[in-house]
Amino acid sequence: MPSLSGDVGGLRLENPLILAAGILGTTGASMRRVALAGAGAVVTKSIGVEPRDGHPGPTVVRLGVGLINAMGLPNPSYRVFQEEIDVAREGGVPVVASIFGSSPEEFAEIASALDADGFELNLSCPHAEGYGMEIGCDPANVEEITRAVRRAVSVPVWVKLTPNVTDIRVLGIAAQRGGADAVVAINTLKAMAIDVESGYPILGNVIGGLSGPAIKPVALRCVYELSGALEIPVIGVGGVSCWQDAVEMIMAGAAGVQIGTALMGGLEVIGEITNGISRFLDRKGWSLDDIRGIARRRGSSASSKEYPLSASSTTSKSFDEGETHKEVL
Amino acid sequence: MPSLSGDVGGLRLENPLILAAGILGTTGASMRRVALAGAGAVVTKSIGVEPRDGHPGPTVVRLGVGLINAMGLPNPSYRVFQEEIDVAREGGVPVVASIFGSSPEEFAEIASALDADGFELNLSCPHAEGYGMEIGCDPANVEEITRAVRRAVSVPVWVKLTPNVTDIRVLGIAAQRGGADAVVAINTLKAMAIDVESGYPILGNVIGGLSGPAIKPVALRCVYELSGALEIPVIGVGGVSCWQDAVEMIMAGAAGVQIGTALMGGLEVIGEITNGISRFLDRKGWSLDDIRGIARRRGSSASSKEYPLSASSTTSKSFDEGETHKEVL
Amino acid sequence: MRFRPANLVIKDVVRETAYVSTIRFDRSLDPTPGQYIMVWVRGVDEIPMSFSAPDSITVHAVGDATRALCALRPGESVGIRGPFGNGFRLTGERILLIGGGVGVAPLAFLGEDVKTRGIEVTSLIGFRCREDIIFLDRFRRLGDVILTTDDGSAGIEGRASAGLSEIDLNDYDQIYMCGPEMMMIDIIKRCREHASRIQASINRYFKCAVGICGSCCLDPEGIRVCVEGPVITGDRLLESEFGRYRRGPSGMRESCY
Amino acid sequence: MRFRPANLVIKDVVRETAYVSTIRFDRSLDPTPGQYIMVWVRGVDEIPMSFSAPDSITVHAVGDATRALCALRPGESVGIRGPFGNGFRLTGERILLIGGGVGVAPLAFLGEDVKTRGIEVTSLIGFRCREDIIFLDRFRRLGDVILTTDDGSAGIEGRASAGLSEIDLNDYDQIYMCGPEMMMIDIIKRCREHASRIQASINRYFKCAVGICGSCCLDPEGIRVCVEGPVITGDRLLESEFGRYRRGPSGMRESCY
Ligand SMILES: Cc1cc2nc3c(=O)[nH]c(=O)nc-3n(C[C@H](O)[C@H](O)[C@H](O)COP(=O)(O)OP(=O)(O)OC[C@H]3O[C@@H](n4cnc5c(N)ncnc54)[C@H](O)[C@@H]3O)c2cc1C
Ligand SMILES: Cc1cc2nc3c(=O)[nH]c(=O)nc-3n(C[C@H](O)[C@H](O)[C@H](O)COP(=O)(O)OP(=O)(O)OC[C@H]3O[C@@H](n4cnc5c(N)ncnc54)[C@H](O)[C@@H]3O)c2cc1C
């Protein structure tokens, strides 16, 4: 089996599959469980300065194509969160603390206070007033906040970007300028759902963020655009639910791949994806490095109308039809 | 049966369901066929100044959650398109010409030359260099182009907006200021797909636009935001594939609803949706006006934590479980 | 599969006590006893509720959402997601139900469900006082009932555990439990040797109810109570945070009550 | 259901003539004769191709994509979407196949498919010259063959229609046709009275192949040839644009050839 280990945004990971922020990340025990289920690293729930209960329910709407959530950044504040990080670390993989704040100072305050293997700056949550994408849409904020955290800590700093902008590359460049070790793309798309029987918006917060298979094509485009524009690595997230999705992300240029909504189907999906990637590389005789960003190299030949490179010299028989892209939750 | 007729963006329609631009809109005969299948109005393929063959194939990627297309605005130019509009009009419903250009002058040139029941300005196509969203992301362009067409013609002018921006309301306000009779939201989301067997981006143009069920939650949010910010009507489009989707759009504030990708399943869906809306209104004893924008009125009570209004006094037995929201293609 | 909240019309609302009402819907949701639904009281909140029958929930009005729920009238409706969760696993020929307060609701449903299969049911149910008693008739129809009240106004005086002396737990193949956390942990600890035969329906703070947000996770295993529970066996509870602490909506540890 | 392009590895490429090659894949796609696939020659374009057998296509190199396709070697692969379209509808006991050029490909597949069901097959196939002839052996194995060449270098001299005099169309329950548009419309017009018994596989400019983009629509009914075709009956073709004009990639009308 080919090795899946490598450096992802300044951390050495056994495999590139990472638990996404806000998914089973409230308690240390649950992150430890995800780590033991095979994740290469885990990211915590986003943690702020003060405790927050989050938005009233419903906080999620499940759709056939994904999930809309408006949790509202519930968290117990960084003051009580170190113990959760410590428990999560017993899982034996790096624990990245996702943090949010309303200013560079708040971000730096939290990052300085927590001992974690890395920090992910949530500049992208689409449903919390005064936080997340409300400040993260402005490249000047992104740069300044990144720099503040970069100065405050010595571990890797990742910046999680919102796709709800005209050009995500501008945000990526700002993060890079601020000293980020990697960008993470994407957070959820601003979305809503209405209950036709009553006319009520379903989410307690009316507007929330769309995740799951629906957003994967958008996430992939963002990863492709960012990896073409940046020198720092890009970590892909959004709708990954099978190994093919993860391979697509890596082919678009991702150094690592985060997984969130797909865990709704159970933690087994982690092992299924990492095994799937291994089997795929094995069948093709490729390494992770061989396929990372391959879409850009291939894509440029498309426009130049060159003769195609041979896609594969193995027979398609080895491609199990049962392993087709699982497009829906 | 309750009446579905009414004014939509300056046009009197028998029902609010409208064929979306670029869907079966290349030939007059095919638009006539869609009209005869029950659409309240039809919008043509986007027409430009010069003939364009469009992008090399593949031009579409079908996913479980939707479709990604990069047609590349193929069109025979407005110089030969009047005959198609004339044939389309034999369908007995208004024919709206979708047009695109790279400047206010080009837009005005095309609009002045065509005799149609209305114009829809494509300021939102995400995969054609120099056109569509490349110019339509800038509110100044939107306003200027809208004004130029508004001056050139006397029929209703609709402006189709891109969701690939931070705040779509800014574009809506620009269109309104330019004199638009309505805005149409949304065009597709910038997206891509990669073939894992070969590493090639699937679309000939690499990047395309995502449509279908995947984008409906985003479209709904855009319609909700726009209808709260504008005085002119909003026409909703994006992922509508069953009557519930159409009702959701209207509840979010849409005056009319366009349908595109769902026609992949056959033209019958048009009748299914309009019938579904009628039956729903009938069962509830509501009119289209009663439900238009209801989500905003309900939504505001959510935050004030008032006691709930009764959703319905009919029994849920009349809600056929077979009629659940069809979330996937 | 249905994903969005379904519209459920209320058929009737029966006031059981001053603070507890049973809300019956106009159709059954075909749940397993012990399963729950997320009930969306539109404009207020969405909260978890166990079934007290295939077509009803029994609600203790303790806050905004439960109060709003109890104030709904027949013909009005709620949105529901579910049924969710594992529910009680039926095993054995003779079973014991131990319930406290509104926690007796899912047990009454369970008892009625298993009774049709010829299973022998004994119930031990406790309330604060005579006025709080609910479903006594339903339990009597199932078999022997031991009743306790904290103030002795009916039945044996004391917590439900006071009724334990009336029975021999060895007589039962399985023990099903639902009630206040301190009551449940107290009983589980008293009869540790039977812990693996105890199935307890527990409460944690549920938000997503689909096993993804992490709000309901039980230390130290990280059990997602919303999907792997709400019914957990006594032996697993003994090794957990249960009875020591729980987490509030922010994820902050709180004492349990 | 599979949505994305499937990866198909090429097993062998048989050069049939200077410009025509048969590309055999390493597995069958289980098509109905007359159905087609969208073949993605990666880095070049995606084009429609009829099946010449359950596991092969036969390609006339006329431009970028078809040339690139014919240049692929065994072990290389293409992406395919499909099978798409209606395919030929089998009806009757005695059938006639009328093909021209590379258009004979789907007819050879049809003939071999129906032969296993004991249907009597006669073929009338035309080519420009002796060097262009393909699949003559396959058609001979099916039954009587009438061969024409434009230059008379083999068989009857003239277009395929020149061979019509050799047969009585009344002998056939159904007539299946594929070839150049002018050849097909010419024959359909000559035997108008049989038009409803003619099934012709026609070409239009396909882009999406899922019935949504409108590129392939046939006037005046707006038939979406990619999903409702590519096989259309002669009587509908007589009432259509077929043989008068077609549309290019921009939607512009062009003369047919
Ligand atoms: C699986 C399960 C089954 C339940 N079944 C029943 C039942 O059959 N009958 C009944 O009366 N109650 C039941 N409950 C408890 C019920 O959900 C809470 O009483 C209710 O959520 C309180 O909401 P509120 O807005 O009225 O009160 P609040 O004032 O919001 O809260 C009162 C207390 O209820 C708890 N609570 C509030 N929201 C939630 C939530 N989303 N998830 C879990 N706990 C919450 C908190 O501990 C809080 O301190 C059940 C809880 C769970 C987890
Ligand atoms: C249903 C159907 C089945 C076909 N089956 C076969 C077959 O079995 N064997 C075979 O050799 N050819 C077949 N063709 C024709 C084949 O698709 C074209 O020859 C091919 O697309 C040419 O592409 P190119 O890039 O090589 O040439 P180009 O230089 O791009 O085009 C040459 C000509 O081919 C036609 N064409 C190009 N692209 C398309 C397209 N996407 N759709 C339709 N026509 C197009 C145009 O008329 C164009 O003028 C079929 C076409 C259709 C619609």
Ligand SMILES: Cc1cc2nc3c(=O)[nH]c(=O)nc-3n(C[C@H](O)[C@H](O)[C@H](O)COP(=O)(O)O)c2cc1C
């Ligand atoms: C229930 C839920 C909670 C989330 N909470 C957070 C969060 O606290 N911080 C954050 O940066 N992203 C959060 N996200 C976004 C995810 O980390 C991820 O970016 C997004 O869901 C897309 O990935 P997915 O499709 O794999 O879920 C949350 C997503 C969901 C569904």
Ligand SMILES: Cc1cc2nc3c(=O)[nH]c(=O)nc-3n(C[C@H](O)[C@H](O)[C@H](O)COP(=O)(O)O)c2cc1C
């Ligand atoms: C194949 C295809 C072609 C399209 N062409 C156009 C176009 O020419 N002009 C335009 O404004 N929108 C075009 N669109 C966008 C649609 O009009 C519509 O905004 C979008 O598809 C979302 O709606 P849907 O989900 O119902 O398809 C096209 C969409 C598709 C799928």
Ligand code: FES
């Ligand atoms: S309530 Fe979200 S994981 Fe259980």
Ligand code: FES
């Ligand atoms: S090719 Fe697009 S509709 Fe037929």
